[in-house]
Amino acid sequence: MTINCVIIDDEFPARTLLKGYIARIPNMELIGSYKSPLEAVPLLQAGEADLVFLDIQMPEMSGMEFLKAFQLKNTMVVITSAYSQYALEGYQLDVIDYLLKPFDFERFVQTIQKAGNRLFKEAVTGKSKFPDSSHQSFLVIKADHKTYRVRLEDILFIESLREYVAFHCVNQKLVSLDSLKNLTENLPSDRFMRVHKSFIVNRDQVKALYGNQLQLHISEKVVPIGQSYREEVKKRLFGL
Incomplete structure (x- = not known):
């Protein structure tokens, strides 16, 4: 932004x-x-x-x-x-x-x-920049002095970089000024989930749970699962 x-x-x-x-x-x-x-x-x-x-x-x-x-x-x-x-x-x-x-x-x-x-x-009108999740299909991300229109399905996971976040996407990585706390509160929960203090994942992109249930396999990447998030991840993503 x-x-x-x-x-x-x-x-x-x-x-x-x-x-x-x-x-x-x-x-x-x-x-x-x-x-x-x-x-x-x-x-x-x-x-x-x-x-x-x-x-x-x-x-x-x-x-x-x-x-x-x-x-x-x-x-x-x-x-x-x-x-x-x-x-x-x-x-x-x-x-x-x-x-x-x-x-x-x-x-x-x-x-x-x-x-x-x-x-x-808040948009200029005071409305949420995140419309109802049933209608939201993309996210506007401002990075590198450009404005990107990124489809939600193309976001693999989001990583915290202190005062910035990195959007790891299918074909690119975008670094923007934001926080995981803000994203957790505003991204559609039926699509995205906090799994670690430093990571949010796209639920549809998660392929496997392995490493004694401490890691998620997303595309060619591995995302850690925080201990306090482990049971919720197993339940919501794998029905365990």
Whole structure:
């Protein structure tokens, strides 16, 4: 899932830090960087941004004043501030996170994961991006700065790579910013199943259970089964 983001901060070092962090995450695209909230208004009102990193203390208009004055429909806001006292007010204004300066890359990634999860669950209309499983036949995956339309039947299994996931498909492997937790909650359960803390499998692609019931054979790959998932896998996939 590509996240189009905007930086609003009057301090050059702060904008530079955020630009560097954003550049390190493949599925993020910086579409605007501004010293003043008012400069960003045309782009934001056009609805082109998914996520805004907004500073609080700025000369022309504070971040809080900006949030109260403008309706940022379908745009998530992350407050970036050196002052913790605005956190409660920020959350009351429905910001998705509050990054207290100085923050490191690990804390930044946690915020992006939260934003990615929300985008993954909700379309612009607020509806789930996963239609009823009886009608869903493909998944839209954003990876390598491209948008792929992947048939569900072509996904072999999905592997967790910390803040990313790898979709192992019949003819390709796609790495995207997401989490197994989010995928488990939203993918159709009649097609996909969590079998390990790091793996989700396509139930129709599972060919065999072997290795003292610790592994699944999928195509030419072997996927481990977590001990806590073992009984459920045996029951749901093999009727044992």
